[in-house]
Amino acid sequence: MKRTHLVGLTIWTLVTAMWAMNALAGDGGERATVGAPAPTFTLEDQNGRPVSLSDFTGKIVVLEWVNPDCPFVQRHYRAGTMKRLAEKYQSKGVVWLAINSTYYMGKEDNRRWIEKYKLPYPILDDHTGRVGRLYGAKTTPHMFIIDTSGKLVYQGGIDDDPRGAKNGGALNYVERALDELLAGKPVSISQSKPYGCSVKYAKTSTAY
Amino acid sequence: MRSSFAAFGMALAFLVGVPNERAINIEGSMTTEEHHLSQAPKEHPVKAQLLADASQIHPGQTFTLGVLFDLQPGWHIYWQNPGDAGLATTVTFALPEGFQLGKLQWPLPKKFIEPGDIVTYGYTNRTLLMTTVRAPDNLRPGSTVELRARAAWLCCRKICIPGQTALRLELPIGQSRPSPHTALFATWRSRLPRPIDEDERLRRLHIEGGFSRGETSTRITLTLEWTSAPADIEWFPAADPALSVTPATIRSRDRRTEITVPVSILPGRTPRESFWGLVVYRTPDGHRRGIIVPIHLRAEAVSGTRSSTKRRMP
Incomplete structure (x- = not known):
């Protein structure tokens, strides 16, 4: 009887604490949703420099979830998919940020990947998975586009070719969405099913 | 803050002795060393074989042809709907003229829940993707036929590795004769959805x-x-x-x-x-x-x- 009470009390305390912490969480609890403001975040780049989404207010921002160990990512990097797009649109004021939420990777892995492919954009360290979970990033790659007003306008795959079998005939959703945004048009395909490896998240992230 | 919530949830689940995930957690089956091993394993974790439930076929006979996948412990391949991530396994058969091929049949998948609420569907250890085949009536007894299949998959544990193979099986034509794999086919047939x-x-x-x-x-x-x-x-x-x-x-x-x-x-x-x-x-x-x-x-x-x-x- 006594033990039951003790367990009950412990559970009650924990539930209350969870409720209180969640209530206090504020903006941290807002999941990214297409059509709604993109959740803000600050992460460190490969050199330990903090990068915030709010640094790019008024600009179109592309977020790319990356994991150098994933064969889908490797295929796109060998083909230069991400680098080509980033370079093409950087000159038009589009900001490209890659984010690595792989729990066992850090700045060193990100730096090596940048050097290997001479990337013109940073890779942000999210090994705790906080930002990945906030955006609901499921796969590598998983792409998100934020418009100049800070609204999330696309989430999904890089293209419609999970097997890499279309030999240049794939529809690149990000390229299409960026062209539409730069032409002042709404994004016609605002969501697609992302494909790739699952994001290798930490089981629980208590590191912050 | 979200994760503090999750951490409390874990603590709670631990206290009351309830597993917090009923389904198989892939990450849970690994050792600590593997967490820091980024390279692919020396040997590919999946082996595929083309098998039939007949060792000799009679003209006009219907038999079952399948690709048996054997996976090393901890690895999984994907169902026809991989779920939130991964890639469906594919099997394509190439049979001589006159052979009629049925639809690919998939045994019941398992559900994997990974951290980050990523839900995928697939198979661990072993699975048999099969199809019924009807041999043409005009096969000549004493001859042999060559059946071919191509299988492609993505296998994942901590990392994911794509794999593919071209398989072949020769079957003599004559009296219908069961193969040593007949029982295996019966087992996997009982695991098909109905x-x-x-x-x-x-x-x-x-x-x-x-x-x-x-x-x-x-x-x-x-x-x-x-x-x-x-x-x-x-x-x-x-x-x-x-x-x-x-x-x-x-x-x-x-x-x-x-x-x-x-x-x-x-x-x-x-x-x-x-x-x-x-x-x-x-x-x-x-x-x-x-x-x-x-x-x-x-x-x-x-x-x-x-x-x-x-x-x-x-």
Whole structure:
């Protein structure tokens, strides 16, 4: 009887604490949703420099979830998919940020990947998975586009070719969405099913 | 803050002694060293073989052909709907002229829940993807036929590795003769999902919901009535590139189960008229059984609901 009470009390305390912490969480609890403001975040780049989404207010921002160990990512990097797009649109004021939420990777892995492919954009360290979970990033790659007003306008795959079998005939959703945004048009395909490896998240992230 | 919440949840689950994830957690099966081993293993973790349930075939005979996948511990490959991540396994057969090929049949998948609410479907250890084949009548006894298949898969543990192989099998023509793999085929055949009519426990199925004109999101509710209450009920939706199917809620009470499936049409896409999923349960003697449930996606103009008794289903 006594033990039951003790367990009950412990559970009650924990539930209350969870409720209180969640209530206090504020903006941290807002999941990214297409059509709604993109959740803000600050992460460190490969050199330990903090990068915030709010640094790019008024600009179109592309977020790319990356994991150098994933064969889908490797295929796109060998083909230069991400680098080509980033370079093409950087000159038009589009900001490209890659984010690595792989729990066992850090700045060193990100730096090596940048050097290997001479990337013109940073890779942000999210090994705790906080930002990945906030955006609901499921796969590598998983792409998100934020418009100049800070609204999330696309989430999904890089293209419609999970097997890499279309030999240049794939529809690149990000390229299409960026062209539409730069032409002042709404994004016609605002969501697609992302494909790739699952994001290798930490089981629980208590590191912050 | 979110994760503090999760951490508390874990602590809570630990205290009351309830596993916080019923399904298999892939990450949970690994050792600490492997967490920091980024390279691919020396040996590919999946082996595939082309097998038949006959060692010699008679002209006009129907037999079963399958690709047996053997996986190293901890690795998994994917079902025809891989789920949130991964890639469906593919098997394509190339048979000599006159051979008739059936549809590829997939044994009941398992559900994997990874950190970050990533849900995928697939197989661990071993699976047999099979198809029925009818040999032509004009085969010459004493000759041999060469059957070919190409299999491709993505296998994942901590990392994912793609694999593919070209397989071949030669079978002599003559008297019909079972192969040493006949029992293996029988085992895997018993693990295939069945049509509604062939399930012994399902008494009645009622499906409600679907897209009304102009609607892009809906809830489809399956109500299943059983002759006796099954355990461990699971739902596996089929893949459809035009749809976003979020996790279903499953409520069971006595001999009645209600499965609610939120479905939405992805922007700019047109889904097919019908969709399907598997309802999987466990029998008292521990066997998993699966039922193929076809679902019409359009709500009917008049009532907006449909009712199907078991007998009336195709």
